[in-house]
Amino acid sequence: MTDKEKEVEKVFIGGLHEKLVEDKIIEESELDLNFSKEIRKYGGKDVMTCLQCGNCTGVCPISLKIAYKTRIIMKYCQFGLKKYTLDTRWVCATCYRCYEHCPADLNPAEVMIALRHIAIREGIIPPFIKTAATNLVKYGQSVKPDPEIDKIRIELGLKPIHTHDADYQTVIREIQVLVHASKYDKLIGIQEEVKV
């Protein structure tokens, strides 16, 4: 792995190392018996249908790389171990491979998305999420425009990104209106970036 790749990986998973609780004694008071219901409220399917077969972990590109195991997250969700699931959900790439291989027709990817919804509402927001949201309302995309990216775009036959162009400004304006109307700006804490 090159230094640059190592740096990218560090930024991506930095501070998000899975907290495995396999060897810990869990107190009953740590269990949130309404957790599976809460996951369903935010779009996840019923985690109680998980068979713990492990197919999802076996095909997950992230699980292959780091100590993040999809099956274990499903188990934590079943047991109501909410506090162990909310701070590491951001590593899921939402590639849906787990869904394709799940015999229970549970969709772990959407459970991960539901966990993000819950985490954000509990104020667990990793800095890079705030950065991506800020870039979205400022530049119309989650990544800040960069001359190096423009160079690659030109090589690929794409137009460079000119965020000051009138067309681009219209799109940014629409994004800002939507972000404000959905209260996403308040949820993430980027109200000062949204001019509506």
Ligand code: SF4
């Ligand atoms: S959607 Fe997430 S959990 Fe499922 S295989 Fe892809 S990265 Fe892994």
Ligand code: SF4
């Ligand atoms: S593939 Fe489906 S049933 Fe198997 S462990 Fe993963 S979520 Fe559970």
